[in-house]
Amino acid sequence: MPQTTRAKRAYVETYGCQMNVSDGELMEGVLAARGYEIVGCPEDADVVLINTCAIREHAESRVLGRVSQLNGLKRERPDMLIGVTGCMAQRMGDSLLERAPYVDLVMGPDGYRSLPDALGQLQKEARPRKRKQLAVLELESSENYQGLEQLRAEGPSAWVPIQRGCDHRCSFCIVPYVRGPEKNRTPELVLAEIQGLAAQGVTEVTLLGQTVNSYRHGDVDFPRLLRSVARVDGIRRVRYTSPHPNDVTPELVEVMAEEPSVCEQLHLPAQSGSNRTLKRMLRRYTVEELLQKVALVREAIPDIAISTDIIVAFPGETGAEFHETLDLMRTVRFDEAYTYKYSPREGTPATRMPPEDFLSPEEAQARLAELIEVSRGIQAEINRSEVGRVEEVLIEKGGREAGQVLGRTRRNKVVVFDGDISRVGEYTRVVLERTTGATFAGTEALAVRAAVQA
Numbered sequence: 001m002p003q004t005t006r007a008k009r010a011y012v013e014t015y016g017c018q019m020n021v022s023d024g025e026l027m028e029g030v031l032a033a034r035g036y037e038i039v040g041c042p043e044d045a046d047v048v049l050i051n052t053c054a055i056r057e058h059a060e061s062r063v064l065g066r067v068s069q070l071n072g073l074k075r076e077r078p079d080m081l082i083g084v085t086g087c088m089a090q091r092m093g094d095s096l097l098e099r100a101p102y103v104d105l106v107m108g109p110d111g112y113r114s115l116p117d118a119l120g121q122l123q124k125e126a127r128p129r130k131r132k133q134l135a136v137l138e139l140e141s142s143e144n145y146q147g148l149e150q151l152r153a154e155g156p157s158a159w160v161p162i163q164r165g166c167d168h169r170c171s172f173c174i175v176p177y178v179r180g181p182e183k184n185r186t187p188e189l190v191l192a193e194i195q196g197l198a199a200q201g202v203t204e205v206t207l208l209g210q211t212v213n214s215y216r217h218g219d220v221d222f223p224r225l226l227r228s229v230a231r232v233d234g235i236r237r238v239r240y241t242s243p244h245p246n247d248v249t250p251e252l253v254e255v256m257a258e259e260p261s262v263c264e265q266l267h268l269p270a271q272s273g274s275n276r277t278l279k280r281m282l283r284r285y286t287v288e289e290l291l292q293k294v295a296l297v298r299e300a301i302p303d304i305a306i307s308t309d310i311i312v313a314f315p316g317e318t319g320a321e322f323h324e325t326l327d328l329m330r331t332v333r334f335d336e337a338y339t340y341k342y343s344p345r346e347g348t349p350a351t352r353m354p355p356e357d358f359l360s361p362e363e364a365q366a367r368l369a370e371l372i373e374v375s376r377g378i379q380a381e382i383n384r385s386e387v388g389r390v391e392e393v394l395i396e397k398g399g400r401e402a403g404q405v406l407g408r409t410r411r412n413k414v415v416v417f418d419g420d421i422s423r424v425g426e427y428t429r430v431v432l433e434r435t436t437g438a439t440f441a442g443t444e445a446l447a448v449r450a451a452v453q454a
């Protein structure tokens with residue numbers, strides 16, 4: 001009887017931002033295309049990949065803790081391979097292999113095309129003790145991820161990377177060092193992918209890039225690409241993240257205002273409300289310029305929801321400068337703010353600022369708490385003023401309680417209401433009845449549901 005060899009099984013565990021989630025799906029796609037079965041837990045896997053992020057504080061110790069846990073499994077099954085991929089793998093490189101000798105592979109974000117080959121090379125060595133650790137860490141400016149397919153979870157929404165890497169050098173940010181310079185996919189491939197997704201039933205896409213709106217390929221810039229994506233048959237909602245404020249141009253705003261499928265939502269990372277801090281962050285815009293962008297967008301799309309990212313306690317930020325950030329929050333009135341305390345990332349310029357510039361953890365925490373209080377207060381006021389509105393909601397998943405579903409409005413607000421989980425993917429209209437401050441509870445406007453679906 002000929003023996004059938006079972007497919008190798010891989011498990012990918014992803015940490016961090018949406019780009020990393022997308023990379024996790026890409027690794028799964030690359031492995032599935034080479035015959036791997038993708039499984040849902042490390043216990044079932046021959047290959048376990050920890051797809052890491054270098055942005056968040058304590059990420060390293062958390063990942064080292066996780067791989068050490070996995071080493072327990074590996075002791076029982078010495079054939080198992082452990083790989084660490086992503087931004088932290090790129091940043092730590094060989095030192096990670098030294099600190100965790102049971103890790104077989106470290107691979108940076110530009111190496112995923114060669115992932116099956118690298119694993120094949122490791123698997124060739126039948127004696128696990130003799131296996132040499134492997135590091136794949138080159139940043140390839142020619143790697144544009146073309147031809148690699150993501151393995152996406154089923155659902156009505158999909159994230160579509162159109163760009164990787166970043167040409168900016170914000171002084172607090174590790175991304176350019178671990179993901180290399182900006183690389184843009186061809187518009188033809190982006191559109192073909194979105195047409196394929198639409199054919200599979202996806203109706204909402206979010207275009208993804210580190211500075212997504214600086215996208216350019218040949219003579220196709222971001223506004224032009226966005227317009228084409230917005231016109232793909234079957235695509236009903238288009239979003240994008242994260243834009244750089246400098247590339248929020250009148251042309252882009254015009255496309256957003258004109259194309260019905262582009263949602264009334266913009267994430268606009270401000271980072272600070274102080275010109276001196278922005279300059280030292282190397283953000284390349286002033287508060288006044290940022291406010292002009294907000295005015296431009298709101299003039300064209302009055303109902304737009306705008307969210308932001310803010311870092312407090314950047315080295316050297318004075319109390320007065322921190323208050324300028326609070327002033328910015330009160331002036332713009334962001335619908336949502338993702339707030340962070342500055343934390344140093346080894347190798348970034350901000351870490352080389354004079355030691356006396358670094359705020360104490362207590363002071364940084366106090367600023368963050370004050371910022372959160374202000375931003376949540378504004379968010380709650382805005383959301384309370386929206387109670388009573390009837391909004392189109394795309395049902396994304398079940399709610400926490402049985403018999404409830406959770407969805408998002410076009411303005412990216414989360415709404416929970418009574419409904420059956422079988423309706424995931426449906427659009428309906430919901431009356432926003434209450435808000436917790438951040439999210440809404442509502443009731444479906446049944447009378448108009450049929451009309452929306454028609």
Ligand code: SF4
Nearest residue numbers: 166168169170173175
């Ligand atoms: S624009 Fe700045 S913050 Fe954003 S990824 Fe590039 S370097 Fe980092």
